[in-house]
Amino acid sequence: MNVMLKDGKLCVTSIFNTHNHVFSPRKSKFFRCSREVNESIRRVLDTNDQAGIQMNKSFHAFVTEAGGFENVPFGEKDCRNYIDKARYLLVGKCGAQMLFEFFRRMQYKNVFWTDARSRSACNYFGDVVTFDTTYLTNKYGMPFAAFVGVNHYGQSIILGAGLISSEDTESFIWLFKT
Known part of the structure; x- marks a missing residue:
């Protein structure tokens, strides 16, 4: 690929496809754009996390329900990333407020x-x-x-x-x- 700077912007001038490979449709689910954890899965993950169910067990339940790993459009790491982000946002937004509420109710002085x-x-x-x-x-x-x-x-x-x-x-x- 050749690129030139025109009017302060990069413009592609030519592309050489000789070293490219055809995408495998079976492996396209591993692209980031295909690995989205949808809303219904997120709700189940949140519920299981609050119940103390380990992530690997939650993910295995999704795999079993879908009939195998090849039928699940996301990986266990995607689920872990979602839960980590959800926990961070929960503590980040509400952590100080929750601590303040404890103080206010005098459970902790x-x-x-x-x-x-x-x-x-x-x-x-x-x-x-x-x-x-x-x-x-x-x-x-x-x-x-x-x-x-x-x-x-x-x-x-x-x-x-x-x-x-x-x-x-x-x-x-x-x-x-x-």
Whole structure:
């Protein structure tokens, strides 16, 4: 294929089909445009995911119902991609709102987060620790408390973080004891 730039746009000037191959109709289902998971399949996948049914079992049920792999117009990976995207969108859109609702109903007053790496870093670099609650989550006005240390390279490292329901003494005592 030859391409030329004309008026700021690429234009195809010639095509050579000598190295092309004929598409196999049996394999055309593997093209991205043919591998769409339709709405009815999506509903079943969502329901099965909420029920805790593993993806490979859901996909195998589709294969059995269709009478074999060759009759299913999508692959297990397409189903996994759909569920991963659906989970991400669910948490992305509603995650903060759900957390806020928990706070509002007072099921949880405060949340503290740290992981094994941060706890280990605190043991090594716990000589200098700063605590800051000046960050407020934009929509809900809940104070975000960051515990930041300094490693041996002089770099800031996160040792832990918390969301507290209010900036009162009781919340800070809980946070520092945690």
